[in-house]
Amino acid sequence: NAGVTQTPKFQVLKTGQSMTLQCAQDMNHNSMYWYRQDPGMGLRLIYYSASEGTTDKGEVPNGYNVSRLNKREFSLRLESAAPSQTSVYFCASSDRLNEQFFGPGTRLTVL
Amino acid sequence: AQSVTQPDIHITVSEGASLELRCNYSYGATPYLFWYVQSPGQGLQLLLKYFSGDTLVQGIKGFEAEFKRSQSSFNLRKPSVHWSDAAEYFCAARNQAGTALIFGKGTTLSVSS
Secondary structure, three states, X not given: OOOEEEEOOEEEEOOOOOEEXXXXXXXXXXXXXXXXXXOOOEEEEEEEEOOOOOOEEOOOOXXXXXXXXXXXXXXXXXXXXXXXXXXXXXXXXXXOOOOEEEOOOEEEEEO | OOEEEOOOOEEEEEOOOOEEEOOEEEOOOOOOEEEEEEOOOOOXXXXXXXXXXXXXXXXXXXXXXXXXXXHOEEEEEEOOOOHHHOEEEEEEEEOOOOOOEEEOOOEEEEEEO
């Protein structure tokens, strides 16, 4: 039982490059989330998926797209990376009461 | 708009001393409240949660929190802090739609010897 896994752990991009962050959970949760964490800002919700086949914008969705591939997997895509997207990205999944379980994070630097 | 406020950005406590981290929420109905801890370079781990019932909830690692509706607060406490408790602590509340959590900006705890 691995919980929530994320790949990659670290990534360096140049401005304008694209990449996809992968997330998978093995807890059979319906809901999954993507957050970014910046110093002094706490966690801000980028997108979430309440169930397979649905996605919704969170607080800071601009510059990102998501795909809920199946119940287990929820990916986050940066189509054209910008330095402002330098951050630590966390994926989470939750049960119906919204107790969220977090992955270890991806540290992304955009030069 | 709903919000979760952690008034203290950084707190330093001596090892063995007691700890209280403050959290206030803005919410009309009975909130679902959480405290998470994040050690450096790690993800977030759930310490405890409150959904209903007894307003004093016990969590892992010797932490407890008390829900006070009259003060819209859910403060985290620990009677005796250990050096390993140094971390960042986040309070969170489920949003009214029940679709996501709203996080506070976090409180960084330093422990001095």
